[in-house]
Amino acid sequence: xxxxxxxxxxxxxxxxxxxxxxxxxxxxxxxxxxxxxxxxxxxxxxxxxxxxxxxxxxxxxxxxxxxxxxxxxxxxxxxxxxxxxxxxxxxxxxxxxxxxxxxxxxxxxxxxxxxxxxxxxxxxxxxxxxxxxxxxxxxxxxxxxxxxxxxxxxxxxxxxxxxxxxxxxxxxxxxxxxxxxxxxxxxxxxxxxxxxxxxxxxxxxxxxxxxxxx
Amino acid sequence: xxxxxxxxxxxxxxxxxxxxxxxxxxxxxxxxxxxxxxxxxxxxxxxxxxxxxxxxxxxxxxxxxxxxxxxxxxxxxxxxxxxxxxxxxxxxxxxxxxxxxxxxxxxxxxxxxxxxxxxxxxxxxxxxxxxxxxxxxxxxxxxxxxxxxxxxxxxxxxxxxxxxxxxxxxxxxxxxxxxxxxxxxxxxx
Numbered sequence: 215x216x217x218x219x220x221x222x223x224x225x226x227x228x229x230x231x232x233x234x235x236x237x238x239x240x241x242x243x244x245x246x247x248x249x250x251x252x253x254x255x256x257x258x259x260x261x262x263x264x265x266x267x268x269x270x271x272x273x274x275x276x277x278x279x280x281x282x283x284x285x286x287x288x289x290x291x292x293x294x295x296x297x298x299x300x301x302x303x304x305x306x307x308x309x310x311x312x313x314x315x316x317x318x319x320x321x322x323x324x325x326x327x328x329x330x331x332x333x334x335x336x337x338x339x340x341x342x343x344x345x346x347x348x349x350x351x352x353x354x355x356x357x358x359x360x361x362x363x364x365x366x367x368x369x370x371x372x373x374x375x376x377x378x379x380x381x382x383x384x385x386x387x388x389x390x391x392x393x394x395x396x397x398x399x400x401x402x403x404x405x406x407x408x409x410x411x412x413x414x415x416x417x418x419x420x421x422x423x424x425x426x427x428x
Numbered sequence: 429x430x431x432x433x434x435x436x437x438x439x440x441x442x443x444x445x446x447x448x449x450x451x452x453x454x455x456x457x458x459x460x461x462x463x464x465x466x467x468x469x470x471x472x473x474x475x476x477x478x479x480x481x482x483x484x485x486x487x488x489x490x491x492x493x494x495x496x497x498x499x500x501x502x503x504x505x506x507x508x509x510x511x512x513x514x515x516x517x518x519x520x521x522x523x524x525x526x527x528x529x530x531x532x533x534x535x536x537x538x539x540x541x542x543x544x545x546x547x548x549x550x551x552x553x554x555x556x557x558x559x560x561x562x563x564x565x566x567x568x569x570x571x572x573x574x575x576x577x578x579x580x581x582x583x584x585x586x587x588x589x590x591x592x593x594x595x596x597x598x599x600x601x602x603x604x605x606x607x608x609x610x611x612x613x614x615x616x617x
Contacts, residue, residue: 217520224505224516231507291501295559298479298497298569299520428482 217301218309225313234279239321242275246329257334264333265343265394268326272347272390273383275322276354280375283314283362284419288426297427304420307359311415315355323347339394346393346404350386353408356415357382363422382411431457431493431566431598433478438487440473447473448617449486455598457566460589460609463602465617471602472500474617475571478600493598494521496565498573502556506545510536510555513544518562530562531555533588535581549576561588568592568599574607582607 229235249267250260287293296306323344330340361379365371385407393400432455439449447470455461463471476482477489479497504513514527531537534554539547547555553576560568568589574582586608589599601609 220516220520228505228507289501291499291503294476294479294481294499294501295497295503295517297481298495300480 217299218305221296221301221306221309222313222316225310226317229279229314229317232282234282235317235321238275238278238318239325241278242271242322242325243329243332245271245274247332250332261334261336261339264330264335265339266391267333268329268335268343269346269350269387269391269394271329272322272326272351273354273380273387276318276351276358276383277376277379279314279318280358280362280365280379281372283310283359284423285362285366285371288366288423293423294427302420303423304416307363307419307423308416311355311359311412311419314358315352318355318358319348319351322351342394346390346401349401349405349408350390353386353404353411354383356408356411357386360411360415360419360422363419363426366422366426386411431455431596432491433495433567433598433600434488434490435478436488436490438477438489439485440470440477440482441485442470442473446485451487451615451617453613453615455600455613457596457598458593460593460599460601460612461615462607462609462612463600463615463617464604467604469617471604471617472571474615475499475569475600475602478567478569491567493566494563495567495569496560496563498556498560498568498570500571502544502552504544504552504555504559507543509541509543510547511540514555514559514562517559521563521565523562523564526562526564527558530558533561533584534558535584550578550581553577554581557585557588566597568597568601570599570601570603572603572605573601574603574605 246268253259326343326347357379361375364378365375368374389400389404389407393404434454436452438451440447453461463474465471473482477484479495511527515524518524518527531540534557536554536558557573573585593599
């Protein structure tokens with residue numbers, strides 16, 4: 215258990231110290247800022263599409279850290295050292311997923327408040343977006359770890375990561391953005407999708423790590 | 429410490445190519461094996477088999493006691509100091525206190541606070557070896573431990589392996605350089 219926590223903590227520390235936290239947040243804000251430029255300064259229109267725009271931006275921002283989640287550790291032998299100590303690949307993947315979420319979600323939620331201001335999103339809707347992102351980001355983190363494990367060591371991994379991850383992220387986007395309207399069922403469906411991804415990710419990512427080793 | 433490592437009729441298949449087969453040897457406490465062979469003969473694969481990172485294509489591998497692996501990759505976080513990077517692994521092994529002594533043993537005490545990314549090839553190799561020393565594991569699996577080391581460091585490495593064996597440890601060493609391992613079993617691939 216202490217090994218698990220040590221890996222979670224290491225993920226978090228590396229995300230902070232290598233600047234891996236700031237980039238997705240800045241990128242997220244940039245995407246959110248682009249929408250008013252593209253659509254025009256119509257406050258009411260922006261407020262109406264704001265929730266969807268923030269969710270789309272969050273999805274794209276979740277893609278950015280994927281390349282540094284597993285590949286550097288596979289290359290530098292860290293994953294081999296975990297395995298040589300008898301730590302299961304699935305547990306390592308689960309610890310990485312939790313560490314990734316802890317580093318990724320809170321700054322994203324903070325940036326969401328700023329983005330909501332830029333997009334004229336009203337207060338109650340902002341509350342729904344924050345709740346939705348709190349439920350949906352664990353699912354995004356799970357997808358991120360799986361994708362990272364699958365594409366680790368590939369040439370052009372970044373582009374492939376997008377192709378692998380985005381289709382699976384569509385349900386999160388649909389129910390996440392849907393939850394910002396008056397569709398109360400969307401939160402439950404969002405939570406269901408997020409849970410399925412969370413439950414499946416350690417096994418799938420662990421298998422991918424194991425296959426990458428041989 | 430109780431330790432053991434046994435290969436029984438082990439075969440290794442990599443990328444559809446048979447690297448070796450029918451390989452058998454047994455190491456008891458205090459034993460060492462020196463794996464030699466030309467490039468690509470499967471020395472590193474043999475170490476990875478012993479570490480449990482690869483499944484054998486045939487045969488059985490049995491080990492007793494924790495194993496410490498020195499592979500080609502250092503597995504030390506480049507942004508951390510040498511002591512902190514080693515400390516992470518030592519904490520995983522439940523031996524956080526062993527780091528200063530291990531750094532002393534490999535002669536890196538003076539640069540314990542330097543970030544790993546600034547180390548030279550040989551220093552990085554020694555830092556990775558310090559992790560093996562600090563682990564306290566009875567079975568050492570060393571892949572090319574002498575690569576990039578100067579003669580003084582190689583002598584220190586040999587002395588550390590000898591001391592480890594005298595303590596009842598086991599060393600499986602794969603190398604293409606000549607190393608003094610008195611009484612070691614020779615495994616030629």
